Amino acid sequence: MRHTLSVLVNDQPGVLTRVAGLFSRRGFNIDSLTVGPAEEQGLSRMTITMLGDEATLEQVMKQLHKLIDVIKVQDITNEPMVERELLLIKIAANPTVRAEVTGIVEPFRASVVDVGRNSMIIQATGNREKNDALIELLRPYGIKEIARTGTTALVRSQLAKIKV
Template identity: 65%
Template sequence: MEQKHTISVLVNDQPGVLTRVANLMGQRGFNIDSITVGQSEEKGLSRMIIVTSGDEATVEQIVKQFHKLIDVLKVQQLSSGPMVARELALIKVEATASTRAELNLIIDPFRASVVDVGPTSIVVQVTGDTQKIDALIELLTPYGIKELSRTGVTAISRSASLVKA
């Protein structure tokens, strides 16, 4: 059964590493649904969070292929255990004086905020899981989304919980 998988790849912070990872995925026919890259907790290393779709065999193959890349230090399949995943979106929505109050009523339950106001539009910032952002976009679409920018998913494994004996 095909499902979404979130993979963390710890790499040397070197030019061309992102290209090699993306090329590996493309050459093997694996689609990247989302990819984010940023500094890690260790100087000189970056962490890539890749979201892809496929069955268990597919994701195992991806992980094996990543291990073969020279600048890859660690690969972790985050979605195989408890994880925290978030995404950020900026959404520019058409807004008139008569629709602004209505738009605020829509964005409030999502804990989103208006970060820019113009004469004919507002920019809404929202963070959360992909489904939450998708839901807000769906509700704002009838008002006219002028522009949309999403970061892609970033994720981390949950802290181990303490088990009482």
């Protein structure tokens, strides 16, 4: 199963290395990892996606809590969340197929961000499944390069329940 963890850490040199090393030492694989400044100065938020069963997840969370610079660890897999990744994909596209490619990317709310003599770069944001689907539709044109950010996610706001 794919799990999504939100990890709040001190913004210090070496924290990313220690977190990645924890996974490596235990033989666990990080599926994706994004890191950026958090809402409070001096803190960073890591969004880590990993594959594993419940026992693996429990072990990872216990080990993360032991790291000095880790402030908070949340498994947000089953929480209502907003989850996105950025995809940049360069495809072979001569002038005769550009309109066709544009027609493919529009329903994905993706955009063409660069056009070369024989290529195009498309930018898309969305969840992993959406971006995977776009890649598969563009594959017949010839993929030259792909860059993906990995998942970043936040738990959705909880609406107050109103009793009637």
